[in-house]
Amino acid sequence: MLIDYILYCMKLEKNNRKKQMNLGKIGLLILFLTLGLSSCKKDDDEVAPLIPPRDRGEQQILDKDSLIGYLETHYYNSADFEADPDLGITNLVITKLGQGETLPDGHTILKESLKLSTKTITYEGTEYEFYILKLNQGGGEDKPTFADNVVVTYEGSTLDNKIFDSAVTPITFDLISLIPGWRKVLPDFNTAESFVDTEDGTVNYINKGIGVMFLPSGLGYFSNTQRDIPAYSPIIFKFELLRMFENDIDGDGIPSYLEDLNDDGEFTVNFENPNDPSDDDTDGDFNLDYADTDDDGDGVLTKDEIVIETVNKPTRQEVLDTALLTNQVLLNKITKEQNGSYTGTIITFKDTDSDGIPDYLDAK
Numbered sequence: 331m332l333i334d335y336i337l338y339c340m341k342l343e344k345n346n347r348k349k350q351m352n353l354g355k356i357g358l359l360i361l362f363l364t365l366g367l368s369s370c371k372k373d374d375d376e377v378a379p380l381i382p383p384r385d386r387g388e389q390q391i392l393d394k395d396s397l398i399g400y401l402e403t404h405y406y407n408s409a410d411f412e413a414d415p416d417l418g419i420t421n422l423v424i425t426k427l428g429q430g431e432t433l434p435d436g437h438t439i440l441k442e443s444l445k446l447s448t449k450t451i452t453y454e455g456t457e458y459e460f461y462i463l464k465l466n467q468g469g470g471e472d473k474p475t476f477a478d479n480v481v482v483t484y485e486g487s488t489l490d491n492k493i494f495d496s497a498v499t500p501i502t503f504d505l506i507s508l509i510p511g512w513r514k515v516l517p518d519f520n521t522a523e524s525f526v527d528t529e530d531g532t533v534n535y536i537n538k539g540i541g542v543m544f545l546p547s548g549l550g551y552f553s554n555t556q557r558d559i560p561a562y563s564p565i566i567f568k569f570e571l572l573r574m575f576e577n578d579i580d581g582d583g584i585p586s587y588l589e590d591l592n593d594d595g596e597f598t599v600n601f602e603n604p605n606d607p608s609d610d611d612t613d614g615d616f617n618l619d620y621a622d623t624d625d626d627g628d629g630v631l632t633k634d635e636i637v638i639e640t641v642n643k644p645t646r647q648e649v650l651d652t653a654l655l656t657n658q659v660l661l662n663k664i665t666k667e668q669n670g671s672y673t674g675t676i677i678t679f680k681d682t683d684s685d686g687i688p689d690y691l692d693a694k
Contacts, residue, residue, distance in 0.1 A: 415465070419568040469524075547562045
């Protein structure tokens with residue numbers, strides 16, 4: 331359920347109307363299907379009922395009211411997590427405060443929790459407000475970007491506390507493939523500080539990122555009716571962030587997050603205007619740069635138009651403090667070696683003709 335390819339479905343629907351779709355775009359769709367853990371169909375292959383489209387802005391107003399109502403009337407076992415921040419989501423209990431009931435000791439109304447924060451972003455031209463309960467930041471040194479792979483456990487539910495999806499054992503997801511809310515929330519958390527293999531073959535993660543996201547439908551499944559999730563439903567996800575892996579979908583040497591050309595935390599393409607400079611498809615072939623091995627379409631592979639080198643230092647901070655040229659970038663992922671030192675990766679974006687455009691984005 332969580333891996334309902336909304337982004338993929340939207341693109342597929344548009345592509346079906348585009349007779350001129352080329353082989354590059356087909357390759358991208360195949361790549362999405364390979365990465366996916368579920369399809370756009372319902373599990374029973376039934377056709378979902380058609381739901382009249384709603385205005386995103388108007389729906390957000392309704393969803394915000396529903397979410398605030400939920401946060402004001404539900405409480406959680408806050409004292410347990412204050413005593414032991416390494417508890418997991420299986421220990422988190424959210425309960426509705428009944429009319430006339432008294433809040434139990436050791437519990438906190440969600441809306442009144444100091445661990446609850448409000449975040450506002452713009453998505454699909456609409457300003458969305460959503461809420462994050464940060465039970466534990468996570469003690470690891472890594473934070474995922476919106477385009478990375480993450481190892482998590484989670485539980486998804488509707489506002490009436492119906493669980494529609496969960497994973498009690500760690501599972502790996504590509505954040506690009508998930509509903510938008512995950513890409514907006516997980517980068518605010520750190521991974522686990524460490525992990526140990528137990529005698530029963532499981533892995534125990536220590537000081538992991540633990541939280542709850544309260545999402546409006548526009549950052550969830552929106553108009554898509556899912557099993558157990560009506561269209562236009564605000565949803566809740568409890569989660570534990572355990573590990574992350576830097577993603578390079580097309581293997582061109584440039585991590586996927588750096589191929590978000592307009593820096594909006596999404597991969598977008600304008601199917602009506604292939605020359606739109608605001609999207610993430612440099613050469614207008616409807617093959618987004620993060621899935622295109624030749625970003626500018628000049629016949630030279632992207633990996634041959636950049637220079638990749640590594641730097642090793644005694645501490646992580648020394649890697650972060652590495653002096654860079656204006657055409658260089660230090661990648662987010664810094665690796666701790668077995669000897670305790672740290673290795674970072676630096677990309678140099680060559681600009682052979684000195685026109686201010688890196689070679690990998692310059693077809694000239």
